[in-house]
């Protein structure tokens with residue numbers, strides 16, 4: 263594995279900006295309305311879970327393929 267970003271605004275799967283509105287201190291975030299299959303969280307290293315949001319691109323890729 264290459265370096266995994268450990269910043270709360272970076273997707274733990276691809277390292278891109280996850281654009282989480284929660285961090286931007288807006289009241290609404292796209293992730294509040296998105297359905298995250300629980301399987302996607304199993305792809306995240308345990309120490310990264312609940313720290314950084316998955317980005318929308320990774321969520322879409324996962325849901326379309328049914329996996330990464």
Ligand SMILES: [Zn+2]
Nearest residue numbers: 273276317320
């Ligand atoms: Zn991502």
